[in-house]
Amino acid sequence: MTGRLAGRTAVVTGGSTGIGQEIARRLAAEGADIAVADIDPAEETRELVTQTGRRFFSDKVDVSDEDAIQEFAARVRRELGAADILVNNAAVVLLADIDHVTFDEWRRTFAVNVDGPFLASKAFLPDLKESGAGRIINITSSSYWTPPPPFVSYISSKGALNGLTSVLAANLAAHRITVNGVAASLVRTATAAEKTSEEFFEQTVRMQNIKRVQMPADVSGVVAFLASDDAAFITGQIVVADGGSTRR
DSSP states (O other): OOSTTTTOEEEEETOSSHHHHHHHHHHHHTTOEEEEEESSOOHHHHHHHHTTTOOEEEEEOOTTOHHHHHHHHHHHHHHHOSOSEEEEOOOOOOOBOTTTOOHHHHHHHHIIIIIHHHHHHHHHHHHHHHHSSOEEEEEEEGGGTSOOTTBHHHHHHHHHHHHHHHHHHHHHGGGTOEEEEEEEOOBOOHHHHHHSOHHHHHHHHHHSSSOSOBOHHHHHHHHHHHHSGGGTTOOSOEEEESTTSSOO
8 A cells, every 4th residue: 555544544524525525535545445424325436435446435424413423433443444534524504694594504504514523523532542643634614714794604613613623632632633624715516516606606716816716626635634644743723725815
C-alpha cells in the first residue's frame, strides 16, 4: 500500500453523493479503506473506492439515531477493523428564514448537523483512542461568517458544529486525536444545483478572491491533509476553504 493514509480506515458520513463521495474517493486514493454511513445507497461511491484497490463498506444509517450509529460502528469494526479517521459530513440544508422555518425543521437540522457529529464521535471514540493517530474532521460552512439571509437553521447548526470542534479538540488531545473543521463555501454538487440557482452560484463567486465555483475536490484535498500525519500538530482549527470570500 502507498499513500499518506495507507493502512488506515476512514468513516465518512453522508458519503453516497456530492462532497462526501469525493472525500471518500480521495481518502481511498491516499490509501485508506472506506466506510460510508448514509440514508441513501452508496453504490457509486463503492465503485469509485474499489477502483483504487481499497476496501469499502456502507450501510443505511440515520446519523441522528444513537442506536443506529452505534450499530454501524460495530459493523465497521467487523468489516474493516477499527476506524482511524472520522469525517462528519452528513448534513441537512434548509433554505428558510425565521419567519418560515418550523420548529420541527429547526430540530431536524440540528439533529443531523450537530447531534450526528456528536453521536458519531462518541460511537467511534474507542477506535480513535486506540489508533494513536485518530482524526475527527467536521465539514462546516464559511456561511457562518458570511451568512446568506435565509439559512437560519443551517447556519446556526454550523456555528454549533464549530463549537463542538473546538471543545473536542481540547478534550481529546491527550489521546493524540486531532479534531478540526473544514469550512467550505457554496460547492457545486447535484444537491446544491437543485436547491439553488445559477445566479446564486455567480453571486457567491463574485464574493470570492478566486473567481470560479468551488468543487468537491477543493474540500477533499483539505480533508486528506488534515487526516494525514502532515497535520499531526494541527487541532481545534476551522480551515476556511472558500476561495477567499471569508478573510479572517
